[in-house]
Amino acid sequence: MGKEELEKRIVLSPDGEPIEIDPINDYFCQDLPEVEKKSSIAILEKFQNWARSRSLWVLGFGTGCGAIEMRPLMTPKFDAYRYGIQWRPTPRQSDVFVISGYLSVKTLKRVIRSYEQMQGPKYVIALGSCTINGGMYWDSYNTINRLDHYIPVDVYIAGCMPRPEALLAGFEQLKKIIREGRGEGANLYAENFEWYKANQKKIIKDWDMPDYNW
Amino acid sequence: MVNPIYIVAVLLGVAFTSGFFSKKGKNIAGYLSMLALGFVSFVSLQWLHGFLSEQQAAAQIFTTAFKPPFSINLLMGKEEAVFTSLINIMGLIGGLYLFRKLKETGSNAFIALLLLIMGLNVIVMTRDLFNLFVFMEISSIAIAGLIILSQNVKSISSGFKYMLAGGLISGMLLLGTVFLYYFTGTLNIDGMLQQNLNLVKGSSVAVFLVITAIVLELKPFPANGWGVDVYEGADAGISALISSAYATASVYVFMKLIPVASEQFQFLIAAIGIITFVASNLMGLRQSNPNRLLGYSSISQIGLLMAIIGLSSVIGESTNFIVISILVSHYFAKAGLFWISGIIKTNSIRDWSVLRHSKILLVSFGIFIFALVGLPPFPSFFGKWELIMNLSGSHNFIWVTAILVGSFLEAAYMFRWLGYAIKLELPSEIKPVIKLNKIIPVILFAASVITAGYFTGMNHEYGKLINYIPLAFALAFVLIEFLPVFIKNTLAIAGLALYFYLNYQSYTDISRIFAAIFLLGGILTLLAGYAYKGKRLGFFPFALMMFAGLIGLIEAKSTLEFFYAWELMTIGSYFLIIRGKKSITHALSYMLFSIGGAYLIMAGLGIASIGKADLTLSILHQVTEYAPLVFILLAVGFMTKTASIGLHIWLPGAHAEAEADVSPMVSAILLKAGVFGLLILLMAMGEQFIGKVSIPYLLSWVGALTALMGNMMAAFQEDAKKLLAYSSIGALGYAVFGLSLMSHLGWLTAISFSITHFMLKALLFLAIGGVVWRLKTKDMYKMGGLIKRMPFSFFSVLIGIIVLAGVPPLTGFSGKWLFYQAVMEKQWFLQGAVLFFSGIIAFLYCFRLIHAIFLGQLKDEHRNVKEAPFWILVPQYILLAVLLGFSFLPGSMLKPIGNMLLPFLPDGAIHWNGQLATTVYGYWNGKTVMIIIVGIFSVVFGWLWFMNRKARKIKQFNIVYAAERPFRPETTHFAYNFFAPYKKAIGFLVAPGITNFWNRIDEGAHAVSDKFTKLYNGNGQTYLIHIVAFIVVIYLISFGGF
Amino acid sequence: MEKIGIEQISLAFGFIILMLGLWGILSRKNIIKIVLSFTLFDTGLNIIIVAIGYLKNKTAPILDSAELQTDTASKIVDPLPQALVLTSIVIGLGVTSLLLVYALKLYKEKKSLFINDYKDLKW
């Protein structure tokens, strides 16, 4: 791991007894994600999906150059609010993660962490060609090429860069997916957790976090 | 009865005989001398016993066949018996102490000692002026001989200075004696007294010479450099002799001769005495050499006695009682202190921590310091009390002020010294050699001064009434100190419980509440003491002494009993406070503020007693003269204990540094003594005015500002216990405000608030004490996340802060509600708003307390800490139960208090209907509020639990950290300088102005002290010039010119 | 004006000596000289005492002649001051010798008789 603060260390308790600290295990919850079942009452699930689709809270995390395209959505010209789309500053309270453009390996680590900290059901919109196949950075030494190797993606929006209208269209698509009960990225992630994690670890050399960031 | 002449005969005889023993026979000479001293002690004690049992009449002894004035006659009366006993015992015990040293020198040394004692005996007994001169000379030659035993330049040069000064003074005395003889035709003192000397032309100069010579013997300021030097330079054992035996004799000579002088001259001398007292104590402030410090102290005490004797015409018949009680204290204490100094032989009072090698010496040291300062149960306590009562009773306020200022200065350096001995680091290089013959005298004198205190008390009209049982109970724990904590704690609790059970019915209404706070509170906090292991030396006697004092306040019928109890409480709490870590400065400032406050109380009680036949506490009801002054003095005195603004600087450190169970004792319980004092003061004296300004009105502002300052300071503390300590200051501000309202609701607020504050502060201090116990740090930012390790303590603190913040539905709100009703009624809105503001600030520190300690990030090193000790939790949960009970049924607390207050303040009482309280302005039903809130809470909780029952428990670093992860708990826990923006905005309000003010006073006193001591440049000749100048100035003052 | 008698002269003389002694004590820096001044001071004092006891035209209180055996009190001077002087002289002797011892000891300590040298204890 190589991170000094994550190495095991010995501290002394107030009584002078040594305590071994194993940061990764001691500070972080080690549980792995589980598949969260849909509500057994179909109509309730439908109602909930309707509400989820009308209240999309977007994590305010611009991961790449496409972040510039999200801002216009708040302006009078595009006014995404009318579709129930709002921005939240913390992953805990967000539903939608917009991966805005190319994703460097360094950022990927943060993306994984933030994604895992969001509460399910949660959705990912991949914005721009870079998230589909690497786009113009397809042979770059430090960007990823295909986002859904690392986290499940609900909607891809192609283009370099897609315009805000395209983004809005993507949101509409997402809403449709949610209403149809297909927005189960979180469960997909849980089901195929080992595969995702292996992919992530393959590309992130300095893996310095627990397997799942609660 | 053995004829007193044998005192002289035996001493002289043995002294002569000893001369025949060669060097080999020095042992025999030594034992013989001791025997002789033992014999003379027996003789004088026998006479004393005779006088005390009132079987004996004074006896005159004539040395020749002639009657005076043609012969020399000795008188053995009651006073003489006292003084010779003191001198002879000092000779015996002092001789024992010096035995080895004297033996080294040989029989000559014993001869000098015997001659000294013999001389002093005659000085006391003789009624002949010339005889007096002769024996004074003999004594001083003997002393000079003793001083020179130590063959080092310091003692020799000091002895030389002493000889020079003594020569000059005795020359003057002789001149005066001869002139007196010339004018009166007699050398007999009684003969002189029979003639009215003021009418005899020219005799006033003779009187002037004689009296001034005697005064100079008593080392008045500033003509006393030689005296101080001798105290420092001579061997400590000899200094003890000088200070105790020689000074005692000199004082008696002065007492004997002073009636010769005219009344104005007596006043002049009294003034000199008082100046000496104050100036010497001031100079004592900057002394670091123990012997020199004791020298200044000796001189100051003698100065005080000089003043008292000079004022005897004012003081009246109790002069002798005062003089003897103060002198006896001084005698035992100073001898003991010099002896201890001789044992440990250091040049700096900072090295006195070596005393801790010997517990018994340390205890004795403490006893002597207290005896010297005049705290109970020592003789000087009664002496000083009587003195202040008499002086203030006769309107001599300037004298009272000077005496109190001087005493205060003395207390300052004495307690600083005691603090050094108890708390400073042990110097490694010094290890005192403790020899039996040196330690026995110390112990003897320490025991004697306690006994003397008891007898003095018994001989005092009101001292007799004092209930010594609680104190005796406390002191009994000294004897069982070897037992483990468990047994002692059980005994202590049983004692308090039994006492409360036996007596609670005898307390009247409001007293009973405070008795319950003091005693039941004491039991509760003592419960926590079971957590301690080992013996816990020195805890129980003082804790119980404090409780003895507290209960004494409740039981006091007379002003003396009250004051006695007040002082007792101070002593006990002082030792409890000084037990803490780093408590040295805090304990000192606590003691100084307490003593300052106590002196104000004493002065106030004294002035209140003007024109009163008796000294029962009821005199406060009928103060006619100077009532506002009395009120202010007493109120300020009490407010030193409630730590009101300006007088609060002792509190935070003292309470913060105390042990886990001591903090609640001193904070939750002790502070209520001040409230109790203010309460009985207000009850007795009602509203007083300065001009047209009502004093309670001023008090209300004091209360409001105290609350504001205390709470604001609390919000900015990093130290958890300091935070609580400042919060106590703020809380007491509320209590003072409530009392100052002088209305039913106001007092109800104050009293119920006192009860609540007692409970919640005990709860919080215990809880935090338990945390500190485990974590071994008080800095909040070093803690965090302890809710997972200490859930029980967390719950205590949670309830504690909710009560403290006054948030409904817990009982804290009842205080706030009452407070507003009272403010509305009294219409003191601005103060009320300030208090409300401070109440809101309480949220700041409440949150900080619980957040920084229990919430946030758990630190690595605290990962395995255990819950606080069981016995520290027990009292907490008892208190919690009571608090919650009162929260549910507030009427059960408020109704009885209201009924108790009805006789005093019938107007504006609360109307109760079940638990619904109604006043003119508002209403409140604690029970239904509780039910509603609990109801809503349960429903919401149930709903949340149902919705989130599957919530996943995650760990401390599983937080959203801007897509990063935390580095370390230390850097993730936000606790240091928690209210930084607040500090930035209004932090200037809590700039340490008051602390700086007191610091400047302290520095100023030291600077003045420094300037004064520069007078004593060490040159013997300069000292002589001082003496001559002194004589000239006194002459000019008394015979015109000035 | 009354004639100045022997008693006034000796009184004045005594005072002059006393003052001389005092002056010496206060101004001389040599310890021996100070001690000597002390003896002067004592001597002056003694002269004063005797002078006070002197009564005009009366004889010494030594009752050896027959005529003094009767009506003694009116014929002799007051004997008491003279007795006092004897004691005083003795004491003066004692004090002086002790002072000299001290001077000796001091000299041994610092090889100096200069009083300003002995200021070890001060303030």
Added chain:
Amino acid sequence: MDPILVKILYALLTLFIVLNYGLLIQGIVPKIGARVGRRHGIPFYQAYLDIIKNYSKRTRVTHGIMFYIGPVFRLTGGIGLLMFMPVIFGSNMFQNFSFTGDLLLVLYFQFFGVLGMALGAAESGHPHSAIGVSRGLSQTTAFEFPLTLGVLSLAVQYQTLNISDIVAAQQGGFMHWSIMTNPLAAAAMLIAFLGAMGRAPFDVVLAPQEIPIGPPTEYQSGLLGVLQLNRAIFPIAKLILFMNLLFGGATSWPELFLKTFLIYMWSVFVGVVFPRFRVDHSVRWFLGVPLLIGILAIIVTKFF
């Protein structure tokens, strides 16, 4: 029926009305803002959707027991505040539980939720939560001072601390409202009201990007849902308090809606016009002119 049961049922009815009103206001006010900005803005019922969505979340995490019951404290505080106030003047039904305590109970009970929430947030161990709490508490102490002075001034004016009596004294036309009869107190209170509502310029407590919305930064799913319910109820309860004290109360629900809406708009207007204060600024500001106005209000009512 048992009178207590009736009371409880009416209290629930009040709660229901107020909850819906609060949720609607949460939608309508941003809507108005959006329209002013020539946008469509969120649907007026957006708040309902958000709450349903949050309760529909399938996963949730908790940091510990205090974290868990912090929102309970918060919501209890909001509901309790409402319950202790008479809502509709002259209506027996909507007096709620105001018989249990007077104005003081209401003033102090406000802090119940604040304190509980602060504790819950603090247990998350998130430094931003603690920073937010620090700011919030600091600012609260500051604006409570002028507020108290204003309230005291009203209490002096009406010689009572009973809210119903204060409302009763203001009946008979708007000239009897406290805002007309005691303008100084009203001024002090309305300025403090800005702080109490936590909108700009006093919204640095929840600074969304600097300390991601401060205290509730770790709350999610159902726990956040509880907080959202409180955000609907608590401000309305405060509005009702101010309405009762300054604007003559309300004799019917429509009057209540109108008055509280207008009072709310006062803070909205100020909020959209002024930029944000830092906490040290706002503390000083509240302890400046507003405090002086408060003191003046006391002096004027006491002596004139």
